[in-house]
Amino acid sequence: MIPENLKYNESHEWVKPEDDTATIGITDYAQSEIQDIVYVELPEVGTQLTHKTEFGVIESVKAAFDLYAPVSGEVIEVNETLLDAPEQVNESPYDDGWFLKIKMTDPSELDNLLDADGYQAHIEAEHA
C-alpha cells in the first residue's frame, strides 16, 4: 500500500511535510525494484537541496542510483544509522529507512508532486 499522507517524486522519492520541515526517503516500490541496498551516500547537515536535482546516491549489489530532491531546502538532519545499516532502506523504507530531514525553502513545490493515487498510476505506467 502506498501511504496516503506522503507526496511523491516521479523518481520514486517520498516526502513527508510537517510545518516547514520535511522528511525524505524512497518508496517501497523503489526499494523492491533496487533490492539489496549496500551503501547510501547522503549530503551533510547544512547542504542546500534543490527541487528535482540530485542530492545523494544509493548502491545496490548491481548498480548505483541517483536520488533527487522532491523539494528544495536545507538539510537539518541525516539518518546516520543508514551508513552502517543501509539494509534498513529495504526493510523499512517509510520509517527507519528515511534519509534526510530538511527545512523547506519553498513549500509550494509540494504542489508539483504526486499524491498516493497519482504515484500508483505512475508506477503502473512505468511497468506497462
Next chain:
Amino acid sequence: MLYRETEQMKRTPLYEVHKSLYAKFTEFGGWEMPLQYTSIVKEHLAVRNTVGLFDLSHMGEIDVQGQGANELVQKLCTNNVSRLTDGQVQYTLLCNENGGIVDDILIYRHADNDYTLVVNAANIEKNFTWIKTHNDTEAEVSDTSDDTVLIALQGPRSVDVLYRFTPENLAYEIKPFQFCVAQVAGNTAAISRTGYTGELGFELYVDASDAEDLWDALYPAVIEDGGQPVGLGARDTLRLEAGLRLYGMDMDENTTPFEAGLGRFVKLDKDDFIGKDVLLAQKEKGDLKKKLVGFQMLDRAVARCGYDVYQNGNLIGKVTSGAPSPSLKCNIGFASISPNTEKSIEIDIRGELHPAKIVKVPFI
C-alpha cells in the same frame, strides 16, 4: 532509475519460464536474460551454500569437425589443445595477430578432429567469422548456438540434484573439466563439470526443444535442496569473487593474456598459433603496459567499472569490474593498472578518492 526492457533483444527458449518465476530481466550481449528472481544476494548465497539453477542459453556453441580440425583449433587457441583427450574440456583464449584477446572460451574435445567451442554471447558472430576466416583445412565450422540450450547447476548440492536424474553414479564420477553425453531426466545432454562460480557445478547442454522439459525436472529438485534459480546479477558477483574475468570488461581485443593475468593459459612451447610472436616477445621483455589486479575497498563505497584508479596522486588505470561481495561483505573488483608493486590505491568515486588495497585473487 530502474531496469528497463528494451526491444530487439534475443530471448532463450526458457524466457516464458523465467517470466512465470517473476524474473527481472536485463540486456546482456544482445540477449534479454534474467537478472534476478528474488534478490542477487539470496541467489548468490544459494550457490555458495546449496545449489543454483541457471539458464545460460545466451552462450554460443561453435562446432569444428572433420579432417584438419585438430590443426585448426591448435592454431586458434593459446592453450595446448593437443593435450586434451576425448571427454575433456579446456579453458583457453583466442588471440589476434597482436596478441589481443578475441574471446575466452571453453573447448570440448568429443573425439579426434571433433570439437565444440563454447563462446561468449556477444562474440558468437565475431568468433564464427574469425574461425572460418582462419580455416585453411577441410574442417567444417558450424554455429549451433540457436539449437542449443545451456542449463547450469552450481553449488555444493548440485551433484546431489544431478544424481537423481542421471544413470547410476555418473554425477559423482565426472571429474572437473570432464564431460560426457548421457540422459538427464530423459533428455540427451552433454554433462560438463564446469562453471563460472567457483563452486562445484555442472553445465548441461541440451537440444533447444528439450529445454523446458529439463528445466521443469531440475527446478523442483533444486528447490527441495534449498536452492533457487539464479540470474545474471548473482552470476556476476559469483564469478568476481572467484577471480574469474569477464570478456568485454576485464579483457578485450586490446588486452593480451599476460595483461589480463591469464598467462598460464598461453603455451608458448607449443607449435605456431595466432598471436604467438607478439606474446613471446611480450613475455621475454616483460614490459607489460597494464596489468589486471584484484582490489578491496577499505571503506563502504562501491567501485564500479570505468572508475579511475590513482596511486600517490597519479592516474594509473581504471576499474574493469566492481561490486559488493555478498560472501565477504566488502566491496571488491578488478582494475587494469600500470604494473608496480605498491599495494595502496585510491579510486575516484563520484569525484572523491576512496582508499583501496590490491589483494590476491581469487577473493574467496
